[in-house]
Each structure stands twice: as C-alpha cells, then as structure tokens.
Amino acid sequence: MASEWATDLRVLRQDDWDEWYDNLIRAFGGVAESSEERELWDSLTETDRAIGAWDGDVCVGSAGAFSFRLTVPGGASVRAAGVTMVSVAATHRRRGVLTAMMRRQLDDVREWGWPLAVLTASEPVIYGRFGYGIGTYHVTGEIDTQQTRLSVPPGTDDVRLRYAKPAEVLGACEDVYARLVPSRPGMLARTPGWERLMLLDPEGERDGASALQCVVAERDGEIVGYTRFAVKPHWEHTGAQGKVLLRDLEALDPAAYAALWRFLFDIDLTSTLVTRMRPVDDAIQHLVSDIRRCSLRVRDSLHVRLVDVGAALEARTYQAPVDVVLEVTDEFCPWNAGRWRLTGDAKGASCERTNDAADLALSVRELGAAYLGGVSLAALGAAGRVREVRRGALAEAALGFSSTVAPWLPHGF
Known part of the structure; x- marks a missing residue:
C-alpha cells in the first residue's frame, strides 16, 4: 500500500509546465486565467528552482521559487527565495506532499546559499509549522x-x-x-x-x-x-x-x-x-x-523564513547597538538550532555560534517575524512567544531590531 501512495518529487521540466500550472489553478478553484496572465507566469517561472510532486504521470503538487533580492534594515539587498505557486491536489491531501515539498525546497535554498525564504500565503495558518513568521503587513x-x-x-x-x-x-x-x-x-x-x-x-x-x-x-x-x-x-x-x-x-x-x-x-x-x-x-x-x-x-503580507540564521542576522543592521545571545529552536531546519551571539549596530553586525548563556529564547518563526523590523520582539514577548532569560535583554533587542519605516511588500508574486 505504501508504494501505491508514493509520490515522486522532481525538478520541473519546461515540457511539464502546463500540467504543473493546471494543477495549481485547479487547487485555487479552477477558474482559468487569461492567456495574458498565464503567459506572464510561464515566462517568469524559474523551472530549475521549481518542483512538482507526481503520482505516476499525474502532477499532484507544485512549489516554485523566484530568485529575489529583498531589502533588509540598513538598505542591503539580500538573496531570498520567493516561494510561490504552492499547491496540492485535493485527491492527495494529508499524505505529506506539502511537507515533502517544503523540506526539499528549504534544503535547496540552503544549498544555493541564500539566507532567506519569503512567501505570501493564501491561508496564513499553513506556513508557521515550516518556520515562517509574518514579517510585514x-x-x-x-x-x-x-x-x-x-x-x-x-x-x-x-x-x-x-x-x-x-x-x-x-x-x-x-x-x-x-x-x-x-x-x-x-x-x-x-x-x-x-x-x-x-x-x-x-x-x-x-x-x-x-x-x-x-x-x-x-x-x-x-x-x-x-x-x-x-x-x-x-x-x-x-x-x-x-x-x-x-x-x-x-x-x-x-x-x-x-x-x-x-x-x-x-x-x-x-x-x-x-x-x-x-x-x-x-x-x-x-x-x-x-x-x-x-x-x-x-x-x-510577507511571511519570512530564516534559512541561515547567522547569515541572515549579519546581513542587516540594527537601529541601536545589540549584544545578545539567542537560543533558537528550529525543528524543521535543525542546522539553525542552538545559541547564536548577535552583535551589531547601525554600521553592521556579526552573528556566530556560541556556548555562552542565552539572553533570549525563541523559535526561528519569531525571528522571521521580527527580522524586517516591523514586528516588535517585545510584543512577541508579551504574547509569550519570546522568553527573556537575562533581564533587560528583550527591550534592548527589540529596539535594535526595529526599523524607522515599516517594512512593506508592494506587490505579490
């Protein structure tokens, strides 16, 4: 029975794009797009960064990634995978297809050397379990x-x-x-x-x-x-x-x-x-x-996932000086788990592994939410999502992570 339900994950071939995209359209209600819109997404799809789930010769899942550069606090432009076109056929729900695609995709993003993955969600409840936090509104x-x-x-x-x-x-x-x-x-x-x-x-x-x-x-x-x-x-x-x-x-x-x-x-x-x-x-x-x-x-709006905690936190600057040890949990990408010492200010930052005692404890999801400066670590702490270990560390980190302007995604993808 296990082999009967098995699906095959593979990189998308251009010849399979129409079936792959038809599966996506059906998953979102089945209303056909205009030829103009369909052609645009065909031209923008990066097939070498897209995967499909196949049951025999039938496409039952899709997940793509765009090669983006995302502005982070301080003005740097950071490589980010724009996760897109995610779908699972209704006939294949609750069989681990989405989890398998998310696992493969984040492994790929790490291999590409990109510190971030971002997405917009049709249903916000879905992606938190994969480590995405809501970073912009x-x-x-x-x-x-x-x-x-x-x-x-x-x-x-x-x-x-x-x-x-x-x-x-x-x-x-x-x-x-x-x-x-x-x-x-x-x-x-x-x-x-x-x-x-x-x-x-x-x-x-x-x-x-x-x-x-x-x-x-x-x-x-x-x-x-x-x-x-x-x-x-x-x-x-x-x-x-x-x-x-x-x-x-x-x-x-x-x-x-x-x-x-x-x-x-x-x-x-x-x-x-x-x-x-x-x-x-x-x-x-x-x-x-x-x-x-x-x-x-x-x-x-934009859901943010730190694929490489150290590289991501070093890529941005900080509104006020920070020197904090973060105890990070990350069940889906365990290479991020552990303690990281973040030291930074408005000129730059370093973030390295450490054995020092933790100042704050949080999951990678909360780091994603706070990463662009629009969600306060203090607010997450008040919600019980960030635990303060060293007294005063939460206020210091919250000020450092903040942004003078609200982060904003101007259009979808």
Whole structure:
C-alpha cells in the first residue's frame, strides 16, 4: 500500500509546465486565467528552482521559487527565495506532499546559499509549522473622497501631472521604483521581466472598471512619481458614485506624493478611492482630514523564513547597538538550532555560534517575524512567544531590531 501512495518529487521540466500550472489553478478553484496572465507566469517561472510532486504521470503538487533580492534594515539587498505557486491536489491531501515539498525546497535554498525564504500565503495558518513568521503587513482602505480633504505640503502645486500610456512610461516608472527600493525593508528589486506584472490588466478581470490608467508627476522635465489606477463608474439616483481603484503610487518626495494623491481624490464622477496593499505607515494617513472615513484594514503580507540564521542576522543592521545571545529552536531546519551571539549596530553586525548563556529564547518563526523590523520582539514577548532569560535583554533587542519605516511588500508574486 505504501508504494501505491508514493509520490515522486522532481525538478520541473519546461515540457511539464502546463500540467504543473493546471494543477495549481485547479487547487485555487479552477477558474482559468487569461492567456495574458498565464503567459506572464510561464515566462517568469524559474523551472530549475521549481518542483512538482507526481503520482505516476499525474502532477499532484507544485512549489516554485523566484530568485529575489529583498531589502533588509540598513538598505542591503539580500538573496531570498520567493516561494510561490504552492499547491496540492485535493485527491492527495494529508499524505505529506506539502511537507515533502517544503523540506526539499528549504534544503535547496540552503544549498544555493541564500539566507532567506519569503512567501505570501493564501491561508496564513499553513506556513508557521515550516518556520515562517509574518514579517510585514499591509493596509487596504476605501476612502470617502467626498467627505475627506487633504492637507498637502508646500511645493505640491509646483508638481506637473500628466496622463501617459502605462507602457510608454514603464521604464521611467521603474526607475522611480528602483530608487525607492533601498529605503524600505521588504521591497523587492524587480529584475527584467517583472516590470510586465505592473501592466497586467486582463479585460475579463476588470469587473466593469476601465483599462489601466497612468498619471506621472514631473519636476523640471523629470518623472519623480507615478500612479496607476482604474476608474469604475457607478450611478445612483442621487448622482455619480464612481470608484477609483488604486493599483500603485510611488513618489520620490512629499510634494510629488501629495500631488498624486490629490489628483486621485479629485477625479470627476467618483466618490470613493479604493486602496490596496499600502504600507501600514503610509503617509496618506497624515494628510487626510478624517482617518475614520478611510476605513483602513490591516492584513498579513510577507511571511519570512530564516534559512541561515547567522547569515541572515549579519546581513542587516540594527537601529541601536545589540549584544545578545539567542537560543533558537528550529525543528524543521535543525542546522539553525542552538545559541547564536548577535552583535551589531547601525554600521553592521556579526552573528556566530556560541556556548555562552542565552539572553533570549525563541523559535526561528519569531525571528522571521521580527527580522524586517516591523514586528516588535517585545510584543512577541508579551504574547509569550519570546522568553527573556537575562533581564533587560528583550527591550534592548527589540529596539535594535526595529526599523524607522515599516517594512512593506508592494506587490505579490
């Protein structure tokens, strides 16, 4: 009977991609994607970093990894496996297929020499048992633009705005994005091909909204910001009640940022601005006249897994000096388990094995949650997830691990 249920894990072959991806689509409900979207993910899939689970000649599981560089506190760009396209066929649940794929994948990431693995989860409850902690959150909202006003900074009126075809200004917009990547932990450096995701706009998925639109902000002839959005018209008996659906907005300075938001607030025949996947410390919260009319909601975003504890903790800097011995438990990747002495400050860090007495005890999951600086070690301690062994060590480490800006993943993968 054991051999009847056995599955074969193997690196994905390009010839098998369609069946592998069809299994993924079925696992997420079976609704077919547009040819445009399917072709994009086909082109982005790194088959040599993807695995499939096969029962005979039938694909019953999938797991991929993108070759990412992730900004960490201090601005360094660190290699990270972007775990993606994870699925198990409903016919093969509760047989260890997911665990086997996660085991193989983390072993591979370690072999590649990458200190981090990251993912976004369709169900957040799944990945904690594999050592992933929620490292970033994002905010969504529906802003009542008829009742909310903006207070903009000096210089906003000097910013020139103009409509542009999204594809024609894509390069300039990507330049703006690239300049911002080092400034916020959690952001991904977009490698060639990923810019296409920013233009993905299948007609069948617009649900009555317009095609993707773009407005750029210029100063002295240079693009210093942009926003991409759609408009969904709607009429009530009292008049127009359309919605602006914000895709993304980036700017290099406060005046350009405010000018773009003011434009979105003032689009004719609309009364609501729908935002998605914005930073939890998004500055728009400090420009609006009534935060309650923004209906903000917070949800998990990037889940972070330290594959190599020492290398990962050395790759970032620390807001305040730290000298702490961490007693780390890691049942899924036992090479991380044990005591590590972390010494660091705003200039750099070292993290090495030690036999010294522990100051803090925690699992690799809590380290992943705190790694990008958006989740406080002190809060995890209050929840009983971090144990303070040396008095005062938790407050010291919490301050050191913190970030001046909230970590943020600007788009999914």
